[in-house]
Amino acid sequence: MTLKILFSTKANFLHYIILLLLFFSAINSNAQCAGSDNSITVCNITDPNSRSINLFSLLGTYTTGGIWKDNFFSGGLNVSTGILNAQMINKSGVYTYTYTVDNGIGCKDSATITVIIGGYSGISSPNVSACSDDLKFNLFQGFNGNFLSPQSNGTWSDNDGTRALTDNFLNATKAGLGTHSFTYTIPAIGTCPTQSSTVNVTVFRAPDPGIGNVVLLCDSDYLTFNTNLNLNDILIGEDANGKWMEVSGTSELSSSFDSTIDVRHIYTTLGNGAYKFIYSVLPSNPICEIKTAAVTIIIEKQLDLTGARLVVNSDICENEVATATYNAVLNQGIQKMTNGSYFVTYTISEVVEPITIIANFDNGALIFSINRLYFPQIGSYTIRILDLARVGSLGACKSIIGSISDILNVFPLPKINNATLTIGPICKGNDATVKISGDTNLTEGNYSIVYNLLDSNIAVAQQAFFKVATGTGAFVIPANLIPVVGNITISITNITNLSTGCTNVANITKEFGVKPLPDFANLKLDIKDVCQNQSAVVSLSGLGILTNITINYNLTGVNNATNQTAIVPVNAGNTSFIIPAGSLKNPGNTSLIINDIIDNVGGCGSKIMNGTKSLMINTVPNTPLTKDEIFCKNDKKTVADLTPSGTKYQWFISATSTTTLNTGTLLVSGNYYVKEVNSATGCESGRTSAVVLVNEVTAPALNQEGDKFCGLDNPTLQSLTNNTVTNGNLVWFDAAINGKKLNSAQLLVDGTTYYGFEFSSSTNCYSDPLAVTVSLANCNVTPDFFIPDGFSPNGDAVNDTFRIPDIEFIYPDYSLEIYNRYGSLMFTANKNKAEWDGKNSDSNMNLDGIAPNGIYFYIINFNKGNRFPKQGRLYLNR
Structure with missing residues (x-):
C-alpha cells in the first residue's frame, strides 16, 4: 500500500503523524495488551477538569507497568502518572501520547491516545499602558495575569491600522500617543472554534532628556x-x-x-x-x-613622541629568512609614556597597507614583534611609526609622531664563484693586485676573503680585506708571499661581507706569474736650463733593449711635483720626455729625480739609483708696459717711436707672429705686440698689445695746368690755392719737411716749388704734401715791353742792374746777349739769369772783370712765335 500525503502547515503534518500511527496501530491489532488507541478533544481549556485528564482511562483494558511517551513534547503529560494537564500546553493543536508495555512475559505492545487541544486567546487587562519611547512593547503584557495565559500560536492584528505592529511587539513611538486596539486570534481546530481577545493599549508620552x-x-x-x-x-x-x-x-x-x-x-x-x-x-x-x-x-592627553627612537632587531643574512624572529622596541622620547596598552600603527616599505597592533608601554619602552613573513627576501625594509594611540582613547588628540623609523636589512650572502679574477703583470718584489669583477652579487662595502697560494709560491689560509665599489673590488697579495719568479695559482675558499657579517664559501681560482726586473745600471740622463713656464726636454740613454717605458719622477727645489709619469718609446737605448711648463713655474734651481722606470712591454720596473739631475729655471722678464699711440701719417712715425723702445724689446704685427718688426718700419693703424727678451738667457716675456691710430688727411690735388700762370697777372699763393682741390684747410710751405709756412698773399715766383698741405683741426694732422712748381710764362699776349736804355751799377741799390722787366713771362725761352763796342760778348741772360750787374761775367776774352762806363749793344732772341731778334743799345754809367 502506498500512502501519499501533501502538507503545507504544521497542522497538516500533525494529522499525517496521527494517520500514520493509526495505520501502524491497525497492523498490530492482534497485540493489544497495552490497551486500545483512542482520541479526545479538549476545547474549553479554562475548565478545571482540563488540568487532569487521565490518559489510562482512555486505553480501555491494558497491562500496567508500561511507559508513557509525549510524542510531540507538548509538556502537559506527567509520564509517570499518565495525567495530562491541557492548561500546560501553550499551543493549540493535535498531540499524541504513546503507552508502551514490554513485561518480558509475552506482552509487548503500544497504544496511542490522540488529544486535540482547542484554542485559548486569554483575558485582556482593562487598562494597558505603554510609554512612547518603547520600541518593542510586548502585547502579551496586555493580558490579565489573574487568568490563564493565552496560547502562543495565535496571531495579532492591528485594528487601528497603526502599522506599528511586528508579531506581538508594538512600536509605541511609531503608533503615536493615544489608545490603540489590537486583537489576538487562535485559529479553530477540529470541533474547537476560533478564539479571539482584544487588547487596548494607551500610549503615554515619555520624558525627553534630549540627546546627550x-x-x-x-x-x-x-x-x-x-x-x-x-x-x-x-x-x-x-x-x-x-x-x-x-x-x-x-x-x-x-x-x-x-x-x-x-x-x-x-x-x-x-x-x-x-x-x-x-x-x-x-x-x-x-x-x-x-x-x-x-x-x-x-x-x-596628547601623545608626543618627539625624540622617540625605534629599534628593530635585527638584520639577518638571506639563509636565516625562514627562521628569523623580529622584535621592535619603541623607546619614549621627551614625554614619558604611561604604562598600559596602546594602538601602534606602522608601515613596512614593502607592505602596501599600514599595520595596527596593540602593545604595552612598560617603563618607557614599547615592545612588539613583527611577523617574519613581512621580510621574505633580500632587501632593505623601512619600518616607520605612523601613529600611536592609547587603547580606549577617543581620538581627541593627534599624536605628535615626527619621523620615527628604522631599517631592517635582509642581506645577501656574498657570491663570487662565477666572478672574474684579474691579476696584472707581477714583477718580482711587488705586491700582486687581484681584481674581482663580473658575475657577482657584491654590494658596495668592505669584505674579507680567505685564500691559498700554490705552485712556485705556497701560502695557506691567508686573509685579505678589500672594498667593493660599483660591483668591483681588489685586494693585495703581499710581495713577501710571492718572492719566487714563476707561475702561481690563487684559490679563494671563503668570503665575508664585513658590513653585514654574512659569510659564504667560495671556490674560484686564477693562475698568474711573477716576472724578473729590468737592469738600469748604465742609465744616463741630460737636461738643459729653461725659462720660467717653459717645458724642459729630458734625454735618457743606457736603456738597453727596452722599446717602451713609463718614467716615474719627482721635482724638488723651487719647483715641486710628485708622482709624475711619462710614457715614451725607446730607440737603440735612447729616449726623451718633456717636463711640462706648468711644473716649472718658479725661477731658480730645480732637481729632477727619476724614481723608477717601468718596462711597458714586460710590465716590470726598477728603482733608479743614478736618476737625479739639476736644471736652472731662468726668470722670464716682466711683460712690458706699453701705451696706445695716435700719430699723423705725414709724421712718418716708425716702430722706433712706440713705447717701450730699445734693443731688449721686440715688436710684432700680431700676438702669434714670429717675425720681428724693424725699428724703421713705418706705422699704420692697427695692433702692435711687444715682448722683452733677455739676451743672456733667451727668456722672453709675454706680449702686450698697443693700439696705434695713424690719422691720414687726404692730400690736396692740383687742377689740370693749375701750376701755370701769367706773371703779368701778379699771381699769389692764393691764386695757386684756387687752382687746387682742397677741403678748405690748405696751407703752403716752402719745403716738404721743416719748411716755412707761407702767406697766401705772397706773390708766386716763376720756377719755384711750393708745398701744399691739407690740415685737419680735429686730428691736428697735415696731409702728404702737394709739390707744385709754378710757371709764370703762361701768357697768351705779345705786348711791347719796356727796355731800359741804361743803368748805374755803383752799389747804391738804385738801378744797379740791367734787366728787361716781365720779358720772361711773355718769352720764357728768351735769351739776351750784351756786347761791348768792340763786339766782345760781355753777358748772356735768360729767365734764370735775368740781370746784368755790369761785370764781364760771360766774356771769353781776357778783359777786366768790371765793365767800364760806356755804350753797350744787346741782341734779344725771343725764341717764340718766329719773332725775329731785336737789337738795341744801352748806356752803363757808374
Whole structure:
C-alpha cells in the first residue's frame, strides 16, 4: 500500500503523524495488551477538569507497568502518572501520547491516545499602558495575569491600522500617543472554534532628556577651553525644567538647576580625564520612567613622541629568512609614556597597507614583534611609526609622531664563484693586485676573503680585506708571499661581507706569474736650463733593449711635483720626455729625480739609483708696459717711436707672429705686440698689445695746368690755392719737411716749388704734401715791353742792374746777349739769369772783370712765335 500525503502547515503534518500511527496501530491489532488507541478533544481549556485528564482511562483494558511517551513534547503529560494537564500546553493543536508495555512475559505492545487541544486567546487587562519611547512593547503584557495565559500560536492584528505592529511587539513611538486596539486570534481546530481577545493599549508620552553628547578635547588646546560652557547648549531636543547632576566630582555645579561649567578650570585642577554630567527629566505618567541624558567632557592627553627612537632587531643574512624572529622596541622620547596598552600603527616599505597592533608601554619602552613573513627576501625594509594611540582613547588628540623609523636589512650572502679574477703583470718584489669583477652579487662595502697560494709560491689560509665599489673590488697579495719568479695559482675558499657579517664559501681560482726586473745600471740622463713656464726636454740613454717605458719622477727645489709619469718609446737605448711648463713655474734651481722606470712591454720596473739631475729655471722678464699711440701719417712715425723702445724689446704685427718688426718700419693703424727678451738667457716675456691710430688727411690735388700762370697777372699763393682741390684747410710751405709756412698773399715766383698741405683741426694732422712748381710764362699776349736804355751799377741799390722787366713771362725761352763796342760778348741772360750787374761775367776774352762806363749793344732772341731778334743799345754809367 502506498500512502501519499501533501502538507503545507504544521497542522497538516500533525494529522499525517496521527494517520500514520493509526495505520501502524491497525497492523498490530492482534497485540493489544497495552490497551486500545483512542482520541479526545479538549476545547474549553479554562475548565478545571482540563488540568487532569487521565490518559489510562482512555486505553480501555491494558497491562500496567508500561511507559508513557509525549510524542510531540507538548509538556502537559506527567509520564509517570499518565495525567495530562491541557492548561500546560501553550499551543493549540493535535498531540499524541504513546503507552508502551514490554513485561518480558509475552506482552509487548503500544497504544496511542490522540488529544486535540482547542484554542485559548486569554483575558485582556482593562487598562494597558505603554510609554512612547518603547520600541518593542510586548502585547502579551496586555493580558490579565489573574487568568490563564493565552496560547502562543495565535496571531495579532492591528485594528487601528497603526502599522506599528511586528508579531506581538508594538512600536509605541511609531503608533503615536493615544489608545490603540489590537486583537489576538487562535485559529479553530477540529470541533474547537476560533478564539479571539482584544487588547487596548494607551500610549503615554515619555520624558525627553534630549540627546546627550561627548565633548572631546585635547589638552594641548587647553588655552582655548570654554570657561563658561552651558551644558544645555550641548543637549539636543531636551525637555525643559530638568535637573543636572555631577558624576565626576568637579564641583562646577552650584545646584541641580545650575548648568554652567568652566572647562579650563576643570583641566587646570583635575587634569586629563572624563567628566560626566547627568540631565534628568521626570515623566508625566508613572508608566514611563525617568529619563536621563549625559554630557561628558573628555580631555585626553596628547601623545608626543618627539625624540622617540625605534629599534628593530635585527638584520639577518638571506639563509636565516625562514627562521628569523623580529622584535621592535619603541623607546619614549621627551614625554614619558604611561604604562598600559596602546594602538601602534606602522608601515613596512614593502607592505602596501599600514599595520595596527596593540602593545604595552612598560617603563618607557614599547615592545612588539613583527611577523617574519613581512621580510621574505633580500632587501632593505623601512619600518616607520605612523601613529600611536592609547587603547580606549577617543581620538581627541593627534599624536605628535615626527619621523620615527628604522631599517631592517635582509642581506645577501656574498657570491663570487662565477666572478672574474684579474691579476696584472707581477714583477718580482711587488705586491700582486687581484681584481674581482663580473658575475657577482657584491654590494658596495668592505669584505674579507680567505685564500691559498700554490705552485712556485705556497701560502695557506691567508686573509685579505678589500672594498667593493660599483660591483668591483681588489685586494693585495703581499710581495713577501710571492718572492719566487714563476707561475702561481690563487684559490679563494671563503668570503665575508664585513658590513653585514654574512659569510659564504667560495671556490674560484686564477693562475698568474711573477716576472724578473729590468737592469738600469748604465742609465744616463741630460737636461738643459729653461725659462720660467717653459717645458724642459729630458734625454735618457743606457736603456738597453727596452722599446717602451713609463718614467716615474719627482721635482724638488723651487719647483715641486710628485708622482709624475711619462710614457715614451725607446730607440737603440735612447729616449726623451718633456717636463711640462706648468711644473716649472718658479725661477731658480730645480732637481729632477727619476724614481723608477717601468718596462711597458714586460710590465716590470726598477728603482733608479743614478736618476737625479739639476736644471736652472731662468726668470722670464716682466711683460712690458706699453701705451696706445695716435700719430699723423705725414709724421712718418716708425716702430722706433712706440713705447717701450730699445734693443731688449721686440715688436710684432700680431700676438702669434714670429717675425720681428724693424725699428724703421713705418706705422699704420692697427695692433702692435711687444715682448722683452733677455739676451743672456733667451727668456722672453709675454706680449702686450698697443693700439696705434695713424690719422691720414687726404692730400690736396692740383687742377689740370693749375701750376701755370701769367706773371703779368701778379699771381699769389692764393691764386695757386684756387687752382687746387682742397677741403678748405690748405696751407703752403716752402719745403716738404721743416719748411716755412707761407702767406697766401705772397706773390708766386716763376720756377719755384711750393708745398701744399691739407690740415685737419680735429686730428691736428697735415696731409702728404702737394709739390707744385709754378710757371709764370703762361701768357697768351705779345705786348711791347719796356727796355731800359741804361743803368748805374755803383752799389747804391738804385738801378744797379740791367734787366728787361716781365720779358720772361711773355718769352720764357728768351735769351739776351750784351756786347761791348768792340763786339766782345760781355753777358748772356735768360729767365734764370735775368740781370746784368755790369761785370764781364760771360766774356771769353781776357778783359777786366768790371765793365767800364760806356755804350753797350744787346741782341734779344725771343725764341717764340718766329719773332725775329731785336737789337738795341744801352748806356752803363757808374
